Amino acid sequence: MSRVYNFSAGPAVLPEEVLREAADEMMDYRGSGMSVMEMSHRSKMFESIIGQAEEDLRELMNIPSNYKVLFLQGGASQQFAMVPMNLFKNRVGDYIITGQWAKKAWQEASMYGTANAIASSADKTFSYIPDVSDLPVSENADYVYICENNTIYGTKYKTLPNTKGKDLVADISSCILSEPVDVTKYGLLFAGAQKNVGPAGVVIVIIREDLIRDEVLPGTPTMLRYKTHADNNSLYNTPPAYGIYICGKVFQWVKKRGGLQAMKEYNEKKAAVLYDYLDQSCLFKGTVEKKDRSLMNVPFITGDSDMDALFVKEAKAQGLENLKGHRTVGGMRASIYNAMPMEGVEKLVAFMKEFEEKHGK
Ligand SMILES: *Cc1c(COP(=O)(O)O)cnc(C)c1O
Numbered sequence: 001m002s003r004v005y006n007f008s009a010g011p012a013v014l015p016e017e018v019l020r021e022a023a024d025e026m027m028d029y030r031g032s033g034m035s036v037m038e039m040s041h042r043s044k045m046f047e048s049i050i051g052q053a054e055e056d057l058r059e060l061m062n063i064p065s066n067y068k069v070l071f072l073q074g075g076a077s078q079q080f081a082m083v084p085m086n087l088f089k090n091r092v093g094d095y096i097i098t099g100q101w102a103k104k105a106w107q108e109a110s111m112y113g114t115a116n117a118i119a120s121s122a123d124k125t126f127s128y129i130p131d132v133s134d135l136p137v138s139e140n141a142d143y144v145y146i147c148e149n150n151t152i153y154g155t156k157y158k159t160l161p162n163t164k165g166k167d168l169v170a171d172i173s174s175c176i177l178s179e180p181v182d183v184t185k186y187g188l189l190f191a192g193a194q195k196n197v198g199p200a201g202v203v204i205v206i207i208r209e210d211l212i213r214d215e216v217l218p219g220t221p222t223m224l225r226y227k228t229h230a231d232n233n234s235l236y237n238t239p240p241a242y243g244i245y246i247c248g249k250v251f252q253w254v255k256k257r258g259g260l261q262a263m264k265e266y267n268e269k270k271a272a273v274l275y276d277y278l279d280q281s282c283l284f285k286g287t288v289e290k291k292d293r294s295l296m297n298v299p300f301i302t303g304d305s306d307m308d309a310l311f312v313k314e315a316k317a318q319g320l321e322n323l324k325g326h327r328t329v330g331g332m333r334a335s336i337y338n339a340m341p342m343e344g345v346e347k348l349v350a351f352m353k354e355f356e357e358k359h360g361k
Contacts, residue, residue: 005344008322009151009297009335010174011194018249018339036245041238049241050234053248060254063183063206070205070226071234071244076101076173076192078224079203080108083145083169083188084115085220086227087211090140094118096161099126099150100328101171106145112217116141125329126153128289132161143167143187149175149294151195152326154287154333156294160185167211174296176204177254177338179264187211196296196337198247201240205229254338263338267295270336270345274298277349283307283360284352287331301331308332311355318351320344 006013029036032045039046054069063069072078083105084093091113095106097120109115116138119130137144144163149156151174160168167187176191183189188207194200205226212226222228228236234244254263275293278286278300287299302308308331312324325331336345 002319004319004321005340005347006321007334007336007340007344007348009195009326009333010192011200012196012335012337013339013344014198014246015250015253015339018246018253021249022246035242037242039241041235041241046241049245049248050239053244053251056248056251056255057204060177060251060259061181061183061206066209067183068205068207068209068212068226068230070207070229071239071247072203072205072229073201073240075200075203076171076190077104079171079190079205080105081112082205082224082226083143083190084109084112085217085224086213087142087167087169087188088113088217089142089215091217092116092138092141093143093145094135094138094141094166095145096120096130096132096135096147097122098129098147098155099153101151101173102145102147105147105171109145118144121155126150126155127287127292129155129157129292132157132159135161135164137162137164137166141166143169145169145171147171149173149178149296151297151335152299152329152333154294154297154299155289155292156296158291167208174335174337175294177250177260177263178267178296180260193243193247195335196339197250199243202243202247204247250339264295266342267336267338270340270342271295271298273342273345273349274334274336277352281352281356281360283356284332287329296337297333297335299325299329299331299333301325305330307359310359311352314355315348315351318347320348320351323348 093109094116097117106115118135144166148170169188173192174195190205193202212230284300323332325333
C-alpha cells in the first residue's frame with residue numbers, strides 16, 4: 001500500500017486512523033455481522049452511530065441546545081436553495097460575494113425573491129474579504145449570507161460581518177472543525193462533509209430552532225424543509241448512513257487530538273510553513289491579501305502557466321497530488337485540511353524549494 005499526500009480541495013484527505021478503522025469494521029461492524037453500509041437506518045446500532053456523531057459534534061463545536069444538528073443530503077449546493085426557501089419571510093436576503101460559492105448561493109436565492117449583493121470582492125478576483133464592519137444591510141433582510149472560507153480563492157473571514165441585528169447564515173464547508181467557532185453568532189451554519197469531515201453525500205446543517213418554521217415558501221418540497229428533518233432527527237427518510245458513520249469517526253479523531261483549539265494551533269503551524277516559504281520565494285507567489293489568508297486552502301502561482309503545469313506534473317511524480325488550482329483560477333492550490341499532516345506540508349515546501357532552485361532565475 002502506498003498513500004500520497006493529497007492536496008485536493010474536495011473530496012479531500014481523511015485521517016488514516018479513520019480509514020483503517022472503517023476498513024477493520026467493513027465486513028462485521030462490532031459483532032453485527034454486517035457493514036454499516038448494509039445496516040437498517042432504523043436499527044438500534046445505527047441510531048447509536050448517528051446519536052454519538054451528533055453528541056460529539058455538539059461537544060466539539062459547543063453547539064447550544066437551542067440549535068438543531070441535521071445530517072442531510074444534496075451537498076452544500078442544495079443549501080443554496082434550502083436557505084431562502086425556508087428562511088424567506090420578506091423574501092429578501094443580503095449576500096456578500098467573496099467567490100464562486102457565495103455567488104452561486106446568491107444567484108439561487110434570486111430565484112425565490114430579492115437577493116442583494118451588499119458587498120463583493122469580485123473587483124480583484126476575490127483575493128480579499130471586503131470590509132464588513134458597516135454594510136448597507138437591508139432593513140427587511142431575512143438574513144445576511146456569507147461563505148466563510150472561500151475554498152477556490154483561499155480567503156477566510158477573520159471577523160464576522162456586522163449584520164445589524166439580522167441573522168447570519170454561513171457556508172462553512174471548507175473551514176468546519178478547523179478552529180473554534182461561536183455558534184451563537186449565527187442563525188444557520190452548513191457544511192458539505194467532503195472538505196474537512198468525511199465522504200461526499202453528507203451535508204451538516206446547524207440551525208437555531210426558531211428558524212425551523214412551518215411557514216416556508218409555497219411549493220417547498222417536503223424533503224427541502226428543515227422542519228421535516230428536524231422533527232425526525234435526520235431520519236425522515238434513509239439518511240446518508242455510511243457517510244454519517246465516517247463523519248462520526250472523524251469527530252472522534254478530532255476529539256482525541258484535543259478538539260478545535262488544538263486543531264487551530266496545528267493548522268496555523270502547518271499553514272505558516274507554506275505561507276512563510278511563499279513570502280520569501282522568488283518563483284512562487286501567494287495570490288491572497290495576507291490579512292485574509294485561509295488556513296485551509298492556499299492558492300499560489302509562478303505567473304507562467306507553463307511553469308505552473310510543469311510544477312503540478314513534477315509534484316505528482318513525487319507523490320504530492322491534486323495541486324492544480326481551480327479550473328477557473330489556474331495556478332496551484334494546496335488544500336491543507338485537518339487531516340493533512342505536517343509532514344505533507346513540509347514535503348511540499350521542500351519540493352517547491354527544489355523546483356525553485358532548478359527553474360527560478
Ligand atoms: C465544495 C463547496 C461547495 C459545494 O459543495 P457540494 O457539496 O459539491 O455542493 C459549497 N461551498 C463551499 C464553500 C465549498 O467549498
